[in-house]
Amino acid sequence: xxxxxxxxxxxxxxxxxxxxxxxxxxxxxxxxxxxxxxxxxxxxxxxxxxxxxxxxxxxxxxxxxxxxxxxxxxxxxxxxxxxxxxxxxxxxxxxxxxxxxxxxxxxxxxxxxxxxxxxxxxxxxxxxxxxxxxxxxxxxxxxxxxxxxxxxxxxxxxxxxxxxxxxxxxxxxxxxxxxxxxxxxxxxxx
Amino acid sequence: xxxxxxxxxxxxxxxxxxxxxxxxxxxxxxxxxxxxxxxxxxxxxxxxxxxxxxxxxxxxxxxxxxxxxxxxxxxxxxxxxxxxxxxxxxxxxxxxxxxxxxxxxxxxxxxxxxxxxxxxxxxxxxxxxxxxxxxxxxxxxxxxxxxxxxxxxxxxxxxxxxxxxxxxxxxxxxxxxxxxxxxxxxxxxx
Numbered sequence: 534x535x536x537x538x539x540x541x542x543x544x545x546x547x548x549x550x551x552x553x554x555x556x557x558x559x560x561x562x563x564x565x566x567x568x569x570x571x572x573x574x575x576x577x578x579x580x581x582x583x584x585x586x587x588x589x590x591x592x593x594x595x596x597x598x599x600x601x602x603x604x605x606x607x608x609x610x611x612x613x614x615x616x617x618x619x620x621x622x623x624x625x626x627x628x629x630x631x632x633x634x635x636x637x638x639x640x641x642x643x644x645x646x647x648x649x650x651x652x653x654x655x656x657x658x659x660x661x662x663x664x665x666x667x668x669x670x671x672x673x674x675x676x677x678x679x680x681x682x683x684x685x686x687x688x689x690x691x692x693x694x695x696x697x698x699x700x701x702x703x704x705x706x707x708x709x710x711x712x713x714x715x716x717x718x719x720x721x722x723x
Numbered sequence: 724x725x726x727x728x729x730x731x732x733x734x735x736x737x738x739x740x741x742x743x744x745x746x747x748x749x750x751x752x753x754x755x756x757x758x759x760x761x762x763x764x765x766x767x768x769x770x771x772x773x774x775x776x777x778x779x780x781x782x783x784x785x786x787x788x789x790x791x792x793x794x795x796x797x798x799x800x801x802x803x804x805x806x807x808x809x810x811x812x813x814x815x816x817x818x819x820x821x822x823x824x825x826x827x828x829x830x831x832x833x834x835x836x837x838x839x840x841x842x843x844x845x846x847x848x849x850x851x852x853x854x855x856x857x858x859x860x861x862x863x864x865x866x867x868x869x870x871x872x873x874x875x876x877x878x879x880x881x882x883x884x885x886x887x888x889x890x891x892x893x894x895x896x897x898x899x900x901x902x903x904x905x906x907x908x909x910x911x912x913x
């Protein structure tokens with residue numbers, strides 16, 4: 534098991550009606566189910582188009598409680614799109630991590646541990662969908678930066694971060710050290 | 724995503740006081756948290772020696788609700804130990820699957836779907852511990868088959884099955900077809 538230390542650059546919540554776009558919080562409490570008040574909060578949730586093996590709306594275990602992106606991934610997506618910045622808000626991310634460029638390829642079962650004792654467990658790569666691209670497009674001049682929405686999925690390929698579940702509740706603050714325990718599939722953590 | 728069909732050869736519950744050894748049921752209902760009445764049942768549980776990143780007893784998400792082994796893995800462990808059979812009961816397994824020899828290497832995030840609509844999600848490989856070896860040893864003549872307990876961990880290496888969480892509740896019956904959706908890390912399911 535490899536271990537690296539990154540840092541919590543931003544904490545964000547999706548609690549604005551009718552949008553997945555998130556807003557920043559200086560700190561919050563991670564509970565079983567995610568961030569209370571966030572649109573993805575819940576130990577269970579209704580299956581959507583991502584889980585086609587279940588009828589839509591079926592109550593299933595929520596493995597997409599918290600989405601995490603890295604500053605490095607955001608910078609690379611911006612570079613691929615030829616724009617100055619991509620904000621985690623526009624991606625609907627809940628956590629922005631700095632100092633861990635390989636976040637998107639973090640193995641399932643890896644942990645992100647916070648100083649409070651709280652812990653997240655990586656449930657896999659987040660796949661790009663169209664909505665963040667549309668949000669990015671809204672924030673730039675369409676003449677100067679054409680087709681941002683259409684170009685987003687390719688620009689964000691393998692740069693879209695991960696989804697996590699809360700493994701252990703506790704507080705999280707901007708500036709926290711985030712200890713990442715990387716699960717080695719050949720010699721797995723339990 | 725690759726898909727294969729296996730079958731439910733046995734369903735087992737650990738509900739006998741003071742032992743992890745399981746006993747067979749013809750059918751049961753899988754709930755969020757596992758098999759009601761089973762010693763590993765619970766959406767959360769207390770961290771144990773396997774999760775050393777948390778203080779012992781800390782309430783954490785339970786990813787080890789259901790342990791699954793394959794008939795082929797049991798047969799191979801028995802062969803490695805030079806004994807006629809290894810029963811899933813002795814391993815404390817909750818499910819015995821037939822027709823899927825590669826069960827232990829099933830990728831995290833893979834699903835096992837049952838005809839009722841119930842679904843399990845693979846949370847990783849189960850690692851051999853000493854107790855099943857001690858249980859196997861109790862069931863054989865120690866003169867004829869010496870050191871079974873001590874030899875178990877090596878004999879069961881990469882043959883110890885997987886741990887799962889219940890992703891979608893529902894009934895499960897012996898003889899059920901078990902559709903296995905294999906998660907491809909390079910092109911993951913959500």
